[in-house]
Amino acid sequence: MRKRPARPPDPVSDDDIRLFHEAIGPVRRHVDDTAPANTIDKPAPEPRQFLLDEARVRDELLDMPIDPGEMEVGEELSYLRDGYRPDLLKRLKRGHFSIEDEIDLHQMNAEVARSAIVEFMGEAKRRGLHCIKLIHGKGLRSRAGGPVIKRLVDRMLRQRDDVVGFASARSEHGGTGATVVLLRYRG
Template identity: 45%
Template sequence: MANDLPNTEDDDDIQLFHEAVKGARPVEAKRILHAPKKPKPIPRQLIRDEQQALVDSLSDHYIPAHELESGEELLYLRDGQSPLVLSKLRRGHWVVQAHIDLHGLVSDEARLYVSEFIADCKKRGLRCIRIVHGKGLGSRNKEPVLKHKLRNWLMQKDEVIAYAQARTNDGGSGAVIVLLKA
């Protein structure tokens, strides 16, 4: 049988190998430490620019082409929307999914807060939100400063389909319910 014969070729290879490494010493296994990965840079200027764009996107001096408001009640319906949307919003057809309170904020803080809140709600897929603006009882003239500014800000936001004064149990004349695009 061919398998019973000694394999001199393999023995020669092994002997050559042993001769080649006879003076070698085993290497100590050392743990190689890699430098930690650098964190991704924080785009601070981009963040500042986006915040400024949010602030700049809402003007206090916006004059709407038409308004649906009657007296002091806040009402708005974007062009092309069915009046049924506003009717349903006023009756509480949609559940309020998130809300913010603007009490204690000055106009610039409130404008930024509203912009960021609407952008966040849009990202999260929320449709119906409440914004509490207050009744102005704490202001100098006892008039709702933020209420009137909020009206203009919301009309400028493309995401806003409609808004209406909140029902009594949701804040009444001190809050507004806003319907956002899907």
């Protein structure tokens, strides 16, 4: 059985308003003596998940099975466009920016990877993203020429004027097999 749509109420006439006031009598506004909810002191928010993450990272660093000094020295990608403060690149390398999206370029040849990077970065720009990650691998299966996709990523990112800077990811985000990119903010 179909319900009929509710029709809007008829407008109230001046006579009906007058009759209502005659039937009810004088009216006075109710004053609430209790404190409004928004004036009660609220405790400061506690960033519990952030604190848990920081404690987990500290514990992981203490229990590392390998020496960080032996890890991937010399293979890092790093770039900062002229005109930006050097501490921006330091903050990027230390993981101070949240990665908002990523693309995995594994198993792609250079031509397919180039096209995928252009499309992915165009979409990131349309979405207003500030920090993205390109997973290119370390080139361990590359021939004598070295890591093809990694070099392609390095070359392409340096040529794009919407890239503020980039750096190899922290080890927990892929290390030298991924690059974190800081995009120019258009807010």
